[in-house]
Amino acid sequence: MTFSKNTLSSRGFSSGAAEVGDVYVVSSPPFVNTIFVPSVISVAVQNVLFKTGTVGAAIQNVLNYRTGAVSMAFRHNVFNVGVVSASIQNNINERTGVVTAAIQNNVFQPVSLSASIENRLGAAALGKIWKAVIVLNGVDMSSRQTGLIEIEIEEDAARIANFQLLPFSGGIDPYDWIGVSVTIDYLTYDSTGAEQSNHRVFTGVVDEPIYNPATRFTSFECTDGQQEFFEQKTKAQIDDVTGGYHSDVVFGETEDLWEYARQRLSTQPASFDFDAYRVGRLTDWQSKAVADLNFDASNIIHESLGLKLISRRDVVNTVNIKLGYRFGRKWQREIGGSWHYPRPFYQYLSDQTTLPNRGMILGALDSGWDIKSIFFTKLPPSGQFTNTEGSQTTWSITDELRDYLVFGVGFTLAKKWLQDVTEDYQIQVTADASIAKHGVIKADEFYALDEEVEEEFEKVSEPATLSSSSSTDSSIETGKSFGYTEPDLGGVAVGDYDTIIDPADRASFDNAVQTAIAEARTHILKTHRANTVVIQDLLSPTADTDKTASVSTSEVTAKGKIKRVSHRLDTESGEALSTIELSLYQPNSPGQVDDAIAVPEQANTTPSIDTTGISLSTHIGGRTTKKYSEDWTGYIGNWTSARTFPSEWYPNEFRVDIPAIEDDARDAQTFVASSVINTAIPQDILTINI
Amino acid sequence: MTVSWKFHSDSGLTAELVGSLAINQRQDGTTGDVDGVIYLGSIEEGKTLQADSDPGVDQIVVSIADSNVDPGNSPEITDIKLSTSNAGLASAVAGDPLNVGLTLTSGVGNKVEVHYRIITPTAPTGTYAELSLNTNPVREI
Numbered sequence: 001m002t003f004s005k006n007t008l009s010s011r012g013f014s015s016g017a018a019e020v021g022d023v024y025v026v027s028s029p030p031f032v033n034t035i036f037v038p039s040v041i042s043v044a045v046q047n048v049l050f051k052t053g054t055v056g057a058a059i060q061n062v063l064n065y066r067t068g069a070v071s072m073a074f075r076h077n078v079f080n081v082g083v084v085s086a087s088i089q090n091n092i093n094e095r096t097g098v099v100t101a102a103i104q105n106n107v108f109q110p111v112s113l114s115a116s117i118e119n120r121l122g123a124a125a126l127g128k129i130w131k132a133v134i135v136l137n138g139v140d141m142s143s144r145q146t147g148l149i150e151i152e153i154e155e156d157a158a159r160i161a162n163f164q165l166l167p168f169s170g171g172i173d174p175y176d177w178i179g180v181s182v183t184i185d186y187l188t189y190d191s192t193g194a195e196q197s198n199h200r201v202f203t204g205v206v207d208e209p210i211y212n213p214a215t216r217f218t219s220f221e222c223t224d225g226q227q228e229f230f231e232q233k234t235k236a237q238i239d240d241v242t243g244g245y246h247s248d249v250v251f252g253e254t255e256d257l258w259e260y261a262r263q264r265l266s267t268q269p270a271s272f273d274f275d276a277y278r279v280g281r282l283t284d285w286q287s288k289a290v291a292d293l294n295f296d297a298s299n300i301i302h303e304s305l306g307l308k309l310i311s312r313r314d315v316v317n318t319v320n321i322k323l324g325y326r327f328g329r330k331w332q333r334e335i336g337g338s339w340h341y342p343r344p345f346y347q348y349l350s351d352q353t354t355l356p357n358r359g360m361i362l363g364a365l366d367s368g369w370d371i372k373s374i375f376f377t378k379l380p381p382s383g384q385f386t387n388t389e390g391s392q393t394t395w396s397i398t399d400e401l402r403d404y405l406v407f408g409v410g411f412t413l414a415k416k417w418l419q420d421v422t423e424d425y426q427i428q429v430t431a432d433a434s435i436a437k438h439g440v441i442k443a444d445e446f447y448a449l450d451e452e453v454e455e456e457f458e459k460v461s462e463p464a465t466l467s468s469s470s471s472t473d474s475s476i477e478t479g480k481s482f483g484y485t486e487p488d489l490g491g492v493a494v495g496d497y498d499t500i501i502d503p504a505d506r507a508s509f510d511n512a513v514q515t516a517i518a519e520a521r522t523h524i525l526k527t528h529r530a531n532t533v534v535i536q537d538l539l540s541p542t543a544d545t546d547k548t549a550s551v552s553t554s555e556v557t558a559k560g561k562i563k564r565v566s567h568r569l570d571t572e573s574g575e576a577l578s579t580i581e582l583s584l585y586q587p588n589s590p591g592q593v594d595d596a597i598a599v600p601e602q603a604n605t606t607p608s609i610d611t612t613g614i615s616l617s618t619h620i621g622g623r624t625t626k627k628y629s630e631d632w633t634g635y636i637g638n639w640t641s642a643r644t645f646p647s648e649w650y651p652n653e654f655r656v657d658i659p660a661i662e663d664d665a666r667d668a669q670t671f672v673a674s675s676v677i678n679t680a681i682p683q684d685i686l687t688i689n690i
Numbered sequence: 691m692t693v694s695w696k697f698h699s700d701s702g703l704t705a706e707l708v709g710s711l712a713i714n715q716r717q718d719g720t721t722g723d724v725d726g727v728i729y730l731g732s733i734e735e736g737k738t739l740q741a742d743s744d745p746g747v748d749q750i751v752v753s754i755a756d757s758n759v760d761p762g763n764s765p766e767i768t769d770i771k772l773s774t775s776n777a778g779l780a781s782a783v784a785g786d787p788l789n790v791g792l793t794l795t796s797g798v799g800n801k802v803e804v805h806y807r808i809i810t811p812t813a814p815t816g817t818y819a820e821l822s823l824n825t826n827p828v829r830e831i
Contacts, residue, residue, distance in 0.1 A: 110742030
């Protein structure tokens with residue numbers, strides 16, 4: 001360390017407390033400042049202050065030159081501001097394999113949470129406190145119920161109820177709930193807690209219990225079992241319940257009893273459903289003269305009124321029914337013929353000709369016809385007879401020959417056949433009031449009823465089955481075919497020879513016609529009641545599909561049958577509302593004619609047939625030049641003696657030409673009948689106030 | 691993905707508010723104001739809710755909406771006061787929205803109480819369903 005000495009001139013100097021390491025100056029006049037090397041030795045500094053004034057003092061600086069440098073150590077603390085660094089050590093180990101990393105994307109969609117507020121001002125049910133009592137399998141579960149209770153009631157449909165119960169303690173077997181009985185009652189109380197009303201709103205069974213393991217809540221979907229109700233009945237029982245019409249011709253055969261019931265319901269403007277106590281009722285679509293329920297601004301929830309009118313495309317006001325009734329008409333023709341030797345026996349005795357025999361005749365008659373009856377005239381038995389010349393002549397003939405030769409024959413032939421007859425009914429079911437409004441909007445329906453045909457009817461008996469009652473003492477022998485049968489009763493005679501028999505029982509046809517008309521009529525009516533008015537009100541437990549309701553607001557006046565009701569009871573928010581939908585017939589036109597469902601007058605299918613009888617004659621050859629003709633009928637033979645020349649010699653034959661069956665009696669025939677049935681659109685009220 | 695925050699009718703957040711808050715009042719005003727409270731919260735764990743506009747900076751706001759089906763002749767937003775406490779309803783300004791926080795955390799203990807006071811609306815007798823409480827768009831993280 002190097003020391004120096006400074007001598008300073010100063011008027012004064014003060015110093016604070018001395019600390020180790022500092023430089024100290026000691027001054028006194030004359031000011032001699034000696035700078036010492038700091039040391040651990042402390043030195044008291046004494047400042048002596050003198051009076052003010054001008055004091056002159058020579059400052060003598062004695063500088064002793066020394067080599068060296070004066071230095072002071074500084075310690076700098078340098079900080080890094082804001083940056084914290086850390087060394088990173090990467091240990092990279094080489095390993096084989098696939099490195100995977102799961103990426104989780106959380107995508108959020110901003111939403112606004114909302115809670116609606118329903119203000120009910122001065123409503124009739126103001127202050128109403130309600131409670132839903134749910135009895136499940138005979139046990140009141142109301143205390144376990146939470147959340148929503150929903151009950152859906154709709155025409156022609158099962159009543160549905162849904163609710164949810166809080167967790168049960170212990171084990172749960174939801175399967176045990178299936179099919180158990182459920183009732184839901186809606187009770188209201190006044191502000192003092194006194195019960196005001198108690199209405200059953202649902203009776204049914206649990207269709208499906210759904211247990212939620214996450215919430216441990218059990219939801220119950222319940223039904224009144226309308227479908228099952230029908231499925232457990234016979235068709236006859238369903239007929240009693242639903243009424244209406246049914247025809248397999250119109251709907252097709254079905255063993256599905258639920259479908260069968262719905263088909264019957266589709267033939268009448270009415271609905272079948274269960275009431276709140278599970279009692280079935282059939283309700284006409286036409287509204288009652290006086291409404292059961294009336295809704296106006298005081299009980300309709302503000303702005304809940306809705307109106308929906310039918311679309312023209314959905315309207316049907318004309319149904320063209322074509323119903324073909326096809327059956328096999330039974331014809332039975334009985335036509336007779338006779339032939340007799342053209343000369344008396346005494347002439348034959350003097351001058352003989354060939355004679356026909358039985359086989360020849362039966363062969364001629366073997367033409368697909370039955371022989372109803374036949375009689376043969378025999379030659380006289382052996383004996384003495386007067387001949388042409390007046391002398392007695394001995395006539396000798398064996399019984400066999402008498403039975404073989406034919407001196408005369410009479411017969412009646414019979415034939416049966418079936419004719420394909422179709423009665424084509426064209427029935428137009430209309431709604432004139434709608435046609436006047438919308439024009440014709442039609443639908444076409446085609447049905448066909450084929451009666452079973454008895455093919456055996458046309459079968460021809462064999463001639464070999466001919467039986468005869470013969471008497472050698474008689475000149476007449478009669479015979480009768482085994483195959484012949486008398487015409488059925490109820491036949492209608494046509495002309496001199498024919499009898500026609502049509503199906504006596506037309507019940508199936510009549511029923512098919514009535515069913516088709518009824519279904520068309522119902523379809524027309526259904527499309528005209530698709531106008532709906534919907535309102536929402538505080539729960540109305542008596543609102544049901546068998547009720548007529550009126551709506552009267554400044555916007556709409558309406559009255560019609562209730563088509564749908566939806567009860568919604570929220571035990572958390574206290575909301576208990578009914579949504580009620582009315583179905584309204586339109587158009588409203590006075591003076592409409594409502595024709596009854598009637599079978600059209602039967603088509604006139606009686607044929608006009610002109611049948612000629614069988615004509616038989618005799619042609620004898622050997623003494624005539626007349627040429628043989630294949631058009632001849634009857635007996636064709638020859639003289640047995642005294643043939644003249646020139647003369648024609650004919651074949652010995654017996655020919656029968658049975659008139660052919662006329663086309664009108666044989667070919668398929670179609671007869672057309674038509675009718676028009678008008679349907680009146682019932683009068684509901686629907687007025688829109690603009 | 692739906693937001694787990696819901697309005698609830700109970701403080702335990704077990705009953706999500708479904709449907710409407712049904713307020714019955716006599717039309718002549720004799721029923722007086724109707725007070726109530728609903729709870730905004732989430733029972734899920736580890737979730738937060740923030741305003742979507744500027745998460746963590748903007749407030750989550752519950753405001754009253756009016757579909758105004760019949761302005762002047764049906765309930766209006768000025769018929770409702772909101773507050774986070776029943777006591778606060780007295781000084782609340784009818785119709786004003788309610789700030790419920792910058793960030794909400796899930797859990798029953800973190801629910802927000804939304805107290806409302808329904809002042810009898812000046813409207814004809816009827817049932818009205820045009821008012822609702824709504825938050826601004828929020829996001830859940």
